[in-house]
Amino acid sequence: MIGAKIRDKRKEVGLSLKELAEKTNLTPGFLSQIERDLAEPSITSLRKLSEALGVAVFYFLMDDLHKNPVVKKGEGKILNFRHSHVNYELLSPDLNRQMEMFKAELEPGAMTCEEPLCHPGEEVTHVLQGKMLIIIGDQEYTLEEGDTIYYFCSIPHKIVSVGDVNLIFISTITPPEF
Secondary structure (H helix, E strand, O other), X not given: OHHHHHHHHHHHOOOOHHHHHHHHOOOHXXXXXXXXXOOOOOXXXXXXXXXXXXXXXXXXXXXXXXXXXXXXXXXXXXXXXXXXXXXXXXXXXXXXXXXXXXXXXXXOOOEOOOOOEOOOOEEEEEEEEOEEEEEEOOEEEEEEOOOEEXXXXXXXXXXXXXXXXXXXXXXXXXXXXX
């Protein structure tokens, strides 16, 4: 399902596999496998693809873009990656808004990405459970349950779960990036 959406969006924007590979630093062969659902992209690869294709990551994961403004508990779109220690749940109803909200859960020691990433916009993150190390540029902040941080996403950033229990947090981003 993800592969078909990536292929359709690639064709819609008029890119060949080779051109998309050049924009993402992924190989044409790997992209072909993703498009045929023979390989599952990592969160990092999916972020590269979404940036190159001009859509949010969740665009590829949404079954349908509904117009209901309510997202009931447990009904948010879940994003799980094989071999990843991070789970995401989209808490906003769709990606056709000016902002998005998601909940993330990281196992102890897990991180949102290997290398800090940046994207346009602003983000506010609130810790629901656990202990978070957030690296923003050359600054490091430790947050615990109930703490909140606001930052500009154009500064490379990443989150690490540094506690003994799973880190659970919610983030709101504008404009939608995920």
